[in-house]
Amino acid sequence: MSNTELSDRYDIPQTMRAIVLPQPDEQICLHDVEVDVPDCVNNELLVKVEYVGLNPADAHFAKTGFCNWQYPHILGLDAVGVVVKANKGVFPNVGERVMWHANIGEQGVLSEYTKVPNFAVSVVPNELSPAQAATLPCAGMAALISLDKIAIAEGDTVLIEGGSGAVGQFAIQYAKQRGADVFATASKRNHKLVKKLGADTVFDYNDKKLCDKIRRELGPQGFDAVIDTMGGASTLRNIELMRFCGRIACLNPLPHFDQNLMYRRAPNISVVSIGGAWLANSLCAQQRLSFMGNLLLEGALSGDIKTPAITAVDFTAESVSAALNNQIAGGFTGKHIVQISS
The missing domain is CATH 3.90.180.10 (Medium-chain alcohol dehydrogenases, catalytic domain)
Structure with a gap:
């Protein structure tokens, strides 16, 4: 026909x-x-x-x-x-x-x-x-790109901010498929959902003692990697919670970085931009959207x-x-x- x-x-x-x-x-x-x-x-x-x-x-x-x-x-x-x-x-x-x-x-x-x-x-x-x-498209693709940017591998510890959001939900599941130990933040009412998706440990992002509780749970080594869906002050806090030379994928605009924090953590910072595939006029990147x-x-x-x-x-x-x-x-x-x- x-x-x-x-x-x-x-x-x-x-x-x-x-x-x-x-x-x-x-x-x-x-x-x-x-x-x-x-x-x-x-x-x-x-x-x-x-x-x-x-x-x-x-x-x-x-x-x-x-x-x-x-x-x-x-x-x-x-x-x-x-x-x-x-x-x-x-x-x-x-x-x-x-x-x-x-x-x-x-x-x-x-x-x-x-x-x-x-x-x-x-x-x-x-x-x-x-x-x-x-x-699926925006949230799922953002999760997949983030995991690739931070090179998640079996045995890595990863913090996923906003675990109950659409990006967080996909990221938790794909991180577990890759063998990572997944920590996530979410409001208390969504802890059950986030754990059902595969998160090993969930923290209340409204908790004023969040950093202390994460350190007690994780130990002194810090996260291998972070998917930062929030931006701003959360990005700075997450870098502080990472190990030296840890990896972070940022989905929102970057804050102003304190140089002392950069020296102490030497983070590998990646920016996630799905729209960039179009704005950069990259045929390969646009085709990758289809593959994802x-x-x-x-x-x-x-x-x-x-x-x-x-x-x-x-x-x-x-x-x-x-x-x-x-x-x-x-x-x-x-x-x-x-x-x-x-």
């Missing part, structure tokens, strides 16, 4: 619904709009979006803006949908369900249709729920990796704005998933 015949299965409109950010603002005031369906060229796929996963990064940039954005800007980075148009010979084929983490420098995925380069997507198995697949997507899908399908609990969000500007504000306020566990179409 030719590509043209496959495309004829889908009635593609000229315009579509989308949720846009008119300008960055602290309240995250989004608008429902009607815009043109994007045109695709070369190896781009036109995808009918089914589900969008929301991330704290979406909320952060909705408040502060992003240097590459033009406004109004369609938000959203994580998507699952069905390919409805592709040039002849381009894989995946029309009719395939795909998952991806979108280019942060271009328009996002909170729309009925969007376009994406074919080499950056992963094909979603029919046996896996598309809503479940939408929980495949790994995440395999883990979710086999049951080796448990995905975060889903909180459904309506495809309206008001509902998405409320969900993003909820995420940035802290304390949310799981993933907000917007159903765009079924």
Whole structure:
């Protein structure tokens, strides 16, 4: 069957619904709009979006803006949908369900249709729920990159900050698969969840004696590695808790480092940036997103990796704005998933 015949299965409109950010603002005031369906060229796929996963990064940039954005800007980075148009010979084929983490420098995925380069997507198995697949890209990829950056190996001791967050949940499971001894922080109400995911020891991040309790549990040697999902003062504290020449992967902007701390710990500091794969215009890095997507899908399908609990969000500007504000306020566990179409 030719590509043209496959495309004829889908009635593609000229315009579509989308949720846009008119300008960055602290309240995250989004608008429902009607815009043109994007045109695709070369190896781009036109995808009918089914589900969008929301991330704290979406909320952060909705408040502060992003240097590459033009406004109004369609938000959203994580998507699952069905390919409805592709040039002849381009894989995946029309009719395939795909998952991806979108280019942060271009328009996002909170729309009925969007376009994406074919080499950056992963094909979603029919046996896996598309809503479940939408929980995977940003958080799962951040966890995998973090573990690679700190070179986790069997027997390592690793601290995972924010163990009940989506990144933390994936990181705990993959760190245990690699044979690490996993320590995590979480609010007391989430300790049971974090231990169920595989954490050996969990600490309350609100505990004023957190550092003392970690040292009593761990001993004087310090952590081999840390995944720092918080940033700021937490980064400095985590470096203090590491062994000399320990490794830390940072998912948020770095603080100002005290030189005395740097001399005493000589940390190996890595920065985690999924969006950098797009901003650096690195084809290899963009293809790696697809490879990581495949790994995440395999883990979710086999049951080796448990995905975060889903909180459904309506495809309206008001509902998405409320969900993003909820995420940035802290304390949310799981993933907000917007159903765009079924």
